[in-house]
Amino acid sequence: MDKGLLAYLLIPLLSAVLIPFAARARRRLADVIANVTLLAGLANLAWLVLRPSMISGGFADIPGDGLTLLLVGAVYLVGFCVTFFSAWFMEDGTPNRQAYYSLILVSVAAMTGVVSATDFFTLYVFIEVLAVTSFALITTDDSGRGVEGALKYFFLTFPASALIILGISILMLTLGSLSFDNLRIFMASGVPSSGPVTFGAALMLLGFLIKSGVAPFHTWTPDAYQGAYAPVSAHLAGIVTKISGVYALIRMAALLHFFDGRALALSDLLMFLGMLSIAVGAVAALRQKDFKRMLAFSSVSQVGYIVLAAGLGTPLAIMGAIFHLFNHATFKTVLFLNSASLEKSAGTTDMEKLGGMEHAMPWTSWTSVVALLSTAGVPPLSGFWSKLLIILALWQAGLKTYAVLALLFSIVTLAYFMVMQRKVFFGKKSRAAEASAEVSAPLLAPAVLMSALIVALGLLFPYFYTYVRMVAERILI
Amino acid sequence: MNSFPMEWYFTALMMFVGFYCMLASRSIVRQLIGLEIVSKGAMLALLSAGALANNLVFAQALVLTLIVIEVVVVAAGLALLVKNFRVNGTSDIWKLDSLKG
């Protein structure tokens, strides 16, 4: 466990415990405590990473492996956007207000634990904590569909956990320990028969693939995202499922030395499933009628890109995967938060009933368009650069088919988003658009902040590239 | 010849029964029971692997953590079950099909 980042885990936990006591009399205090905690963490992180001396030094002084710090940043960023949004979104009479904020803070703490774990079992423990908090968060608004989504999530992630435990026991048997370093040393040492370790790793990879909602196991994702309480779906799609599954896949891809041809079968499997999930997600998204459900399928498709790159495992691919993971957190948060705004203002997320929302809700529309274009990989937004890195890495590795397919499906992504933009934001003014008005400024602020970040990351790509390269160099020793 | 292969053979059998239950049953309670059986199997596998590798103390420490996790997971599952029963009025998982597309 990374000791330097322990504070980022403990402080949210303390705030979470504090909330039910402090906010018993004054309900709004819960919002304040949660927001202040996350904002303080974010400010601290920004100071740590974005100091001028740090930037000019090429981020060489970043403690640890850099990936942890970047992802803690993403966790806090999305967590802050979600709590800030919820503070104005949540109705005053909601019965479990304090529990809601406590759960978000616990899930932030758990995610910090996941990304700072240095041992497979610790990773597993924190992932379970994260899963348990997610169910309760999904069902916050007591809707039937929320409970349904939560149940489907429940009954797919826990069998996956059993697979992970089996993998862990084989790893313990053959390595004698579960730390990341041990596996790294073992894979680097070039012991001829790495079969047993690979078998254990395969079981764990399978578990993490289910948890990250990659193609054949993606059935729970749309249900959970669509049914979830609106701000929670942003939290879930933006960061939770990425940390609980995709992060572990990237970490294992680096540890198993995919780049020098060890564990080739696993690498191939991961790449195939990544491609499959890109295709399935994109094709399914084309047929959706509901805004949130389409976003969920798009999320399946974008996760496919990350898994594809992780499966390839070359330094360039790992850079692309990490960058895309971060980008995914930014654009999916914007989109899901905006879908929550739509739901609040227009009362529906059914795309047939929406239309011409640009006139009624200009800010919501235009931040969505920025995020959509970034998802589809249009230059100069940040999503373009990460997809470029992934496709370049595929091409460099000689996997021309995968490279072309990845490019092709990124055009499909653009296509379904065009369809959606026409249906929801542009075009003739629908009855829903006439009846609805722009949501208040505080509800827009997180989306605007994230959109600004998308544009900034795209324009300041060289700096981010330096950071990501540093990360890739450190995790691929 | 040590006893490890037979232990894992029985464990595999147990996990098969658990997974079968999760696949075959429509009732949420029964699915939870299947899940419990599967996770018991996983614990047994972990402990017998630890015993084989002369790492029993380490394995025992992991199993203790697993038990704590299991309790909270089952409590969360049962809470979901009761909430689902209150909200949707059913404990049949296939009747839940309002989300489609």
Place this chain on the structure above:
Amino acid sequence: MMNDYRTLLYALAVFFSLWAVMSRKLLISAIMLALVSVSVSLIFFDFGAPWAGVFELSVCAGLITVLFVGAVSLIRAEEEKHPESRARFYALPLAAAIFAIAGWFYLPQFFAEIAGWARPGTGSGTIGLALWDMRRPDLLGQVLMLAAGVFVIKSVFPRRSEK
């Protein structure tokens, strides 16, 4: 081969889990699940892992059973009004037998091979030291898990007065 006592316990665990799945009444299922836990905890004792055994016995066989019985009694009436088709459950012994016989030819050999990969560890120390020295992050994880559990219950069952 393993000693007869442990074989018996493993066989009992499998038998009780079969019964738990097959039983028509949910209450019987919950009780059989407790018996599975008891067998598992006896296996833990036999391995020489008393702490795991005690926890399994008190927490899994005790607390979880209480939780199950409580939840089952809440929904039992509804559940028994619409009984699900039993055909798939009657097929379970057959499926399990097929799995057991087919697996008999392959699985023990495969597992023996896995056993051959084992790298003996140190195996020293006590459970308390192991938890505190090597698994301290897990303890933090446990604390976080318990906190999460409390908040989940608080969130799912809000106080009546607030409704």
